[in-house]
Amino acid sequence: KQEVTQIPAALSVPEGENLVLNCSFTDSAIYNLQWFRQDPGKGLTSLLLIQSSQREQTSGRLNASLDKSSGRSTLYIAASQPGDSATYLCAPWLGGNNRLAFGKGNQVVVIP
Amino acid sequence: DTGVSQDPRHKITKRGQNVTFRCDPISEHNRLYWYRQTLGQGPEFLTYFQNEAQLEKSRLLSDRFSAERPKGSFSTLEIQRTEQGDSAMYLCASSSPQGNFFGYTFGSGTRLTVV
Numbered sequence: 001k002q003e004v005t006q007i008p009a010a011l012s013v014p015e016g017e018n019l020v021l022n023c024s025f026t027d028s029a030i031y032n033l034q035w036f037r038q039d040p041g042k043g044l045t046s047l048l049l050i051q052s053s054q055r056e057q058t059s060g061r062l063n064a065s066l067d068k069s070s071g072r073s074t075l076y077i078a079a080s081q082p083g084d085s086a087t088y089l090c091a092p093w094l095g096g097n098n099r100l101a102f103g104k105g106n107q108v109v110v111i112p
Numbered sequence: 113d114t115g116v117s118q119d120p121r122h123k124i125t126k127r128g129q130n131v132t133f134r135c136d137p138i139s140e141h142n143r144l145y146w147y148r149q150t151l152g153q154g155p156e157f158l159t160y161f162q163n164e165a166q167l168e169k170s171r172l173l174s175d176r177f178s179a180e181r182p183k184g185s186f187s188t189l190e191i192q193r194t195e196q197g198d199s200a201m202y203l204c205a206s207s208s209p210q211g212n213f214f215g216y217t218f219g220s221g222t223r224l225t226v227v
Contacts (some may be wrong), residue, residue: 031213044203
């Protein structure tokens with residue numbers, strides 16, 4: 001069973017600082033990994049999908065890296081803004097009929 | 113297509129009542145998933161459909177829970193004789209026939225409160 005751990009569980013940063021969110025998973029035989037954002041009381045919004053053959057994926061201020069062999073992914077958010085306050089979830093996929101496994105998320109608060 | 117739709121957004125029910133939630137996936141997605149999420153936790157897998165076939169059910173899905181996907185289109189999740197422990201966010205997601213190769217798309221969820 002895939003186990004996902006996200007560190008730190010929660011963090012608060014002043015506006016403008018860069019954010020570094022870490023995700024580790026126990027089974028490294030993944031096909032891809034998806035990062036999601038979740039606002040309080042809302043559903044999940046997909047941010048980035050990084051395939052196992054990729055080392056990183058970028059979208060605007062977001063950059064996700066993947067080290068498949070060590071079972072780690074990192075989400076970087078540059079120049080944080082108060083609107084970035086949310087919980088960020090990573091979800092690795094083992095392929096086939098396997099479904100996404102989730103950690104508890106990184107809860108981020110960006111202070112204006 | 114506007115994405116994955118879930119209805120209702122919120123449901124408050126008395127303990128012991130039955131509730132039913134609906135999920136409309138992205139039309140070209142043949143895979144549909146139900147997850148449950150409690151406060152401070154990540155989503156937990158409940159069940160998975162490929163077209164109309166229910167291929168996997170989690171042990172979290174007790175006998176009081178049933179899910180259907182008639183004709184491989186929308187899906188319903190029914191909870192019978194609700195208990196306070198059923199209070200959670202119920203999330204639906206869909207993906208293409210290639211599984212998660214192109215990513216899951218989630219709906220906005222249905223928040224259930226059992227009083």
